[in-house]
Amino acid sequence: MSLPAVLTNIFNHKQRSYKMILILALLHEMNESGQREIGLQNIKSRFLFLLRDRESRGLPVDPPINQAMSWNDITTNQLSSTIATPIQALDKILALNDEQQTLGFRENLYNSWDSNVLTKLYDLASQELERYHMRQTTDFSLRNALHSLMSRYLTAKSEPLKNNSLGNYVRNQIPTGVRGFSFIEENPNLKVLASVGMGVWATIPWIAIMDRRITESTQSGEYIVYLFSEDMSTVYLTLAQGVTDANKNGRVVGHRYLRQKVQEIRNLLPLDGLRKDEDISLTSGGLGRDYQVSTVAYYKYERDNLPSEETLLQDLENLVINYNQYVDLALNSIPEQEQQPVLNLTTQERLIEVKTYITQKGFAYPDLIIENFYLSLKSKPFVILAGVSGTGKTKLVKLFAEALGATSENGQFALIPVRPDWSDPSDLIGYKDLNQHFRPGPLTEVILEAIKPANQQKPYFICLDEMNLARVEHYFSDVLSLLESQARQDERIVTDAMIRKSSLIHEPDLQKFGNLPIPDNVYLIGTVNMDETTHPFSKKVLDRANTIEFNYIQLDQYPAGSTGIASAQPAPNAFLRSAYLQLVDAYDSTYKSLIEETTNQLVSINNILESIHSHVGFRIRDTICFYLIYNEQAELMTREEAFDFQLLQKILPRIQGSNSSFRQVLIQLLQITLGNVKKLDMSKLDEDASELWRNANKTVEGATYPRSSRKIVFMLRRLDEDGFTSYWLS
CATH class of the missing domain: 1.10.10 (Arc Repressor Mutant, subunit A)
Known part of the structure; x- marks a missing residue:
């Protein structure tokens, strides 16, 4: 019994x-x-x-x-x-x-x-x-953990973040210790994360406890979080809201929403013993104000007067009890038909699921390719996969989509082969027949499904196979222009209408296609081979896409073999949907230094590129910044690795030419990508760079941006041998 x-x-x-x-x-x-x-x-x-x-x-x-x-x-x-x-x-x-x-x-x-x-x-x-x-009886002490972080953090910030002992302690040991508390361990939906920054030290480190069912990250939703003041004198244990998504339409609108939500939650919960005001002082910057208005309730602890372990645990348990109660109420308020049957995984966890699925299907891709592909799609919903035939470009798109629950069977994945005779958008978007009725093209048919209310939270993938068999600018220019018209509409991101109303004569066509945009759950991926049968890309196309290259082939890389039945885990569109459309959306104290440092690097690169009229504009600057921000939020790779991918995908494809100016540009860019590991003698390399490319492995060894360095060395070799250079193999 x-x-x-x-x-x-x-x-x-x-x-x-x-x-x-x-x-x-x-x-x-x-x-x-x-x-x-x-x-x-x-x-x-x-x-x-x-x-x-x-x-x-x-x-x-x-x-x-x-x-x-x-x-x-x-x-x-x-x-x-x-x-x-x-x-x-x-x-x-x-x-x-x-x-x-x-x-x-x-x-x-x-x-x-x-x-x-x-x-x-x-x-x-x-x-x-x-x-x-x-x-x-475990060795972990919450009081000791908080005190250690607050006492050591300012000193640690003067040291490199990579492999730092305090950074590793905060990211790994503290979450493990907190998870061991009985009142957290008993709830399998609770997860514990901690951060001291990604690439650079955070101004405000944090330790968060969140319920997977209502939020996957500190960007949105409600969660418990320890917030440490910039001077490390104070730590606040708070019931807080994510500010990133709330502020996407500007701080004025965001703060109004956050304050309203604060009052709603305070009315729902007892919050006994917690302070309920905005008297939180973390930093003088904009993020400090965000935390003030987004905090529902909190405890305040001074570093030099931390309470006993018993009091700290009692306070945390009390807040966890309140949080669990809030989550139950929040879940019960969502109509059953609106609840998505998807796993609430972190970005890292979901990408591990994706890579596991691909491996179980018998395919293997180089390190960080999947992470790079994800960040590229999230930064801009148009990605180009380039390389020699047979390297698995189309297969990557298909398997990535399948791993997220998007298949050709459910209509969320569509493969559209491009024909060499495509010369205008009608083959892709559609055309009017002899009776002036509109006949939708394959792209329009997918969008008609994706924009339905029942499908708006599902990602839809369109793979344009052999995209450059025809001139991309001829048949794809309308789509490229539409992507630049993205704007927020209610809770969604949409473009202008694909088809002009004035071109539609019949009322049924007008009703069905007259206001049809490209919605934010549609992702376009083109696969291309760069050889004598294909057409090159213009800067207009390259500006609007991340170009991922598949050329470094290891024929002795064998399939790992299936480790079980590959199972897909459906993902919500929020996993891939962009959070930012303009740089101002992200320009706050959290990412201000990242944006400014990245922009300064791009200014230096632009000064070099101007001599060959290949310098970049605001569009590329914004996309690169978004890529780096999403990387930091998900903690997928180091900042150097992320910037390396962006140099390789957004800067180098723009360079092609034959005169000495291009040699100078490549050598100067190589010096930037090598960092301080090797100082190049510019005068010796004016006529001949063979010393660099004959010993390519030695040249790029220890480089700050090794992928870009290797590519530049290849481009220099091609210039020496052929008298012409380009990013593309042919």
């Missing part, structure tokens, strides 16, 4: 060991007296006896109250406030008679139980007591 439902979860939220001790004391007294109600004084005596007995036998026990050295120094009269808390917490099953000063199980419950119920309850309380003490 199992326990009644009312008893099964009574120890899920523990107040130290006192709930279990109270139940054991009550059951002992009931067994000896045969009575349902027991005198409160007898329960206090038994309660104290059980604690003293454990202490005398050397078993783990909670510290004595009132700063006493031993439970033998405590009297029963001093226990009133100690047992009042668990009595109140168990009021659903216990009844306290204030007049008679007795305590017992509620009569209606007790009369419905047989003797086996009390025996099983005794066993449950004993087991939970031992589990509790087992967890308390």
